[in-house]
Amino acid sequence: MSETFTKSMARNIFYGGSVFFFLLLLALTFDTESALPELDNRQNLTEQVAAGKRVWEHNNCVGCHTLLGEGAYFAPELGNVYQRFGNSTDAIKGFIMSRPKDGIPGRRSMPQFNLSDEELEAVAQFLKYASEINTQNWPPNIQG
């Protein structure tokens, strides 16, 4: 780089640029927060859904699955599992309950988590709530 462009100029670009774009990120965050009530399905965020999120977290579901595309890529996307299972929380509960304790020979299998009825209902309601978030039409189709 030429001699007319000095180190202190470079330093000022770093400080100025970083501060400016950090403030821009904060401004966009502020705007996002004000837009979220229209998008994030908070009207259906019941206590049961919140408990379901805890069940989701305490069993590390994101260690195999994706949820809205984020997580691990070992097992199916669950952001739209409610629709994929025919708009049925019972189908979701049935699937979780039916997992064999010792797995399936040679195949990937979800562990048997021995959830209580209350936990099952909560996590199913959580997945229903997640499926009704406005995700700009993602995923592209029902397969997730």
Next chain:
Amino acid sequence: MTYQSQSVAKPYFIAAIGLFVGQILFGVILGLQYVMGDFLFPEIPFNVARMVHTNLLIVWLLFGFMGAAYYLIPEESETELFSPMLALLMFWIFLVAGALTILGYLLVPYATLAELTMNDLLPTMGREFLEQPTITKVGIVIVALSFLFNIGMTMLKGRKTAVSLVLFIGLVGLAVFFLFSFYNPENLVRDKYYWWFVVHLWVEGVWELIMGAILAFVLIKTTGVDREVIEKWLYVIIAMSLITGLIGTGHHFYWIGTPEYWQWWGSIFSAMEPIPFFMMTIFAFNMVNRRRRNHPNQAAVLWALGTAVMAFLGAGVWGFLHTLSPVNYYTHGTQITAAHGHMAFYGAYVMIVLTMISYAMPMLNGRKEANSNKSQVTEMWAFWLMTISMVFITLFLTGAGVLQTWMQRYTDTPMSFMEVQDKVEIFYWLREGAGIFFLIGLLVYVASFFVGKDEAEATARE
């Protein structure tokens, strides 16, 4: 080694390498579970192995960054470390806390671990990469603060350089953004939004400052190029990192319930994120070409050039591949993401830590400047084995990802997730093979610390 207290870096580096070996062993297990679904089931299910794999990576990189800082800061500041005792104490606290956490993952079901550590008091667990019990997270904060205090005090009493300042800003950013890991709202969209304030603002933000500073330090030392020139480059590179990377966070906000405008902000700014990485490549090669001396530690120079190239490929090119929102609509959360993640982490952060270890370890072991020729040759074998293996891991995962995107997302007759997984199985087998070569490369790397130990130090070529 100019300052006695720099020696506290050594246990940090040794721990880093030890945990790196553990990380790769679990990587090989995970790769096998992709093709033999019941491998180690139900003793070590995939989610547990993955948690160990990713958490070990984060912890050993943090060990590496801290070791690098403990070596670099006294030398840049031209003074002894403020408190070597505190640094050693924090080493043991971090190591024990890390080991207990990993054992917790492996020995009890995750739900039990959440219960034992009273996650309900302040729920932070069960989110990708932030799976650590809340108490561990508190421990990380304590270690980070003590560490920042220690190197901050060292800098205050000594010479201030751009390299040490940039490293410090990066490390402060690391600690500050980690605090978002304690924020876990019930609202899933907001949870996801602020989760990225840890994950994205680390790896596509402040960690780039850490990487740039370490790279600049090693280049100053090994090329003898004027500090003014190198520091000017450093500032330009990190300016570009944050100018593009801060708003680039938006490329994670396309499909998680956030407003549509993020598709514009995210696409445009993240498309520019490769620029600082490209500059890093130009920078490293330029400085080595303009070198005023031939440094006897050629292995360290190889790592420095390697990290610049591989970070550009992994973070820059493979990131760009799926960052534009119309592309990401189809690739989001597929093996494309996994491919990018592997090469980016290896190229940028694994290799920068190994660059620093390669440069510093000879001195920490009592050498004047470099290891013996034999030792360096072994290390360079490890470099090529690991790097080429990672290129193949990335290519195979990309192959799997392209097919997955097509069959599951793009065609008119999309197939289910598991059907597609069966169809792309061959790529997972190939990836596992490449993973085993990576493990071999890593074992060669470990061996390079013992091979040629008793031989005379290498001398610089004229």
